[in-house]
Amino acid sequence: MKVIIINRKRLGVTIIIIGLMLVLFSLERNFDARLKFTALIQNNINSLVQYEVLDKKFSYKLPAEWSAKEQKFPGNEIIYHNDFNTKDSKIHGFVEVWDLNMELKDFLKESKKISSEQNLYKSYEIKPVKINNRDGYLVEYTIITSSNKAYKGYEYFIKDKNKFIRFSFFVSEDNFKENMPTIFKTIVQTFDYKE
Numbered sequence: 630m631k632v633i634i635i636n637r638k639r640l641g642v643t644i645i646i647i648g649l650m651l652v653l654f655s656l657e658r659n660f661d662a663r664l665k666f667t668a669l670i671q672n673n674i675n676s677l678v679q680y681e682v683l684d685k686k687f688s689y690k691l692p693a694e695w696s697a698k699e700q701k702f703p704g705n706e707i708i709y710h711n712d713f714n715t716k717d718s719k720i721h722g723f724v725e726v727w728d729l730n731m732e733l734k735d736f737l738k739e740s741k742k743i744s745s746e747q748n749l750y751k752s753y754e755i756k757p758v759k760i761n762n763r764d765g766y767l768v769e770y771t772i773i774t775s776s777n778k779a780y781k782g783y784e785y786f787i788k789d790k791n792k793f794i795r796f797s798f799f800v801s802e803d804n805f806k807e808n809m810p811t812i813f814k815t816i817v818q819t820f821d822y823k824e
Contacts, residue, residue, distance in 0.1 A: 677819065680724075682709055687726055687794070690819035695720075708792075720809070722798040726822075733788050737766060749773040760817055763787050765794075769810075771802065781805050785817045794820060 677690035680697070687709065691697060697713040708728050714721035729736065737755060751771040758767045765787035772780050779802035787794045798813045 677816075679819075680711065682711075683726065686824070687822050688820065689724060689796075689816070691724075691816065719804040720798060720800050722796070725795040725797075727793050727795065728791065729793065730791050733766065733786055733793055736793075737768060737786065751779060758785065760785065760787050760814075761820065763789060778802075783810060783813045785813075787817075787820075789822050790824065792822075794822060796820075 676693045678693045679688055679690050681688045682699075691713055692715075695713050695715055697711050700710045700712060702710060706727055706729055707725055709726040710723060711725075712721070712723045741753065749772065751773055753770040754768070756767045756769070758765050765785060768782070768784040768786065770782045772782060774780065781800050781802055783798045785794075785796040787796075796813070796817045798809075798816075800809060
């Protein structure tokens with residue numbers, strides 16, 4: 630017969646630590662949502678407007694204060710494109726849906742190669758991300774224009790079968806604020822795509 634001796638103090642401390650970890654985990658989720666909301670409010674973003682396109686298969690939200698203009702492109706690769714910018718034109722960018730039978734990573738490598746011939750990069754980084762249970766990449770870079778002005782780019786590329794969704798945000802380095810990447814990610818997370 631085996632006798633098990635339990636150290637009550639150790640067991641008590643272990644239970645307390647596990648309990649505190651669970652409490653901190655639940656508070657972190659709540660804090661993250663509030664942090665995103667605060668970032669939106671700090672940038673005078675009071676409400677979001679929903680855009681439903683491509684026969685209501687693709688939807689996303691942009692701040693109500695931003696202006697947006699849809700554009701059509703020849704060819705069949707870019708099936709949706711919508712430019713947007715803030716009232717003060719500090720942030721501009723676009724949302725696109727691409728119909729492309731190519732690996733997303735290969736597309737990004739080719740895009741960087743072509744862009745490097747035309748632009749000077751101060752920094753460039755590709756990070757894998759998961760947005761709304763879909764795999765994708767976040768491309769963060771700083772580019773120097775011919776007029777020696779620096780712009781930050783935050784571009785999300787999200788894979789969906791033979792398509793990908795692209796959210797691109799651009800802001801001059803002079804106007805960049807630390808909470809902007811949080812705003813960009815919050816906007817990207819509003820998208821939904823149904824095949």
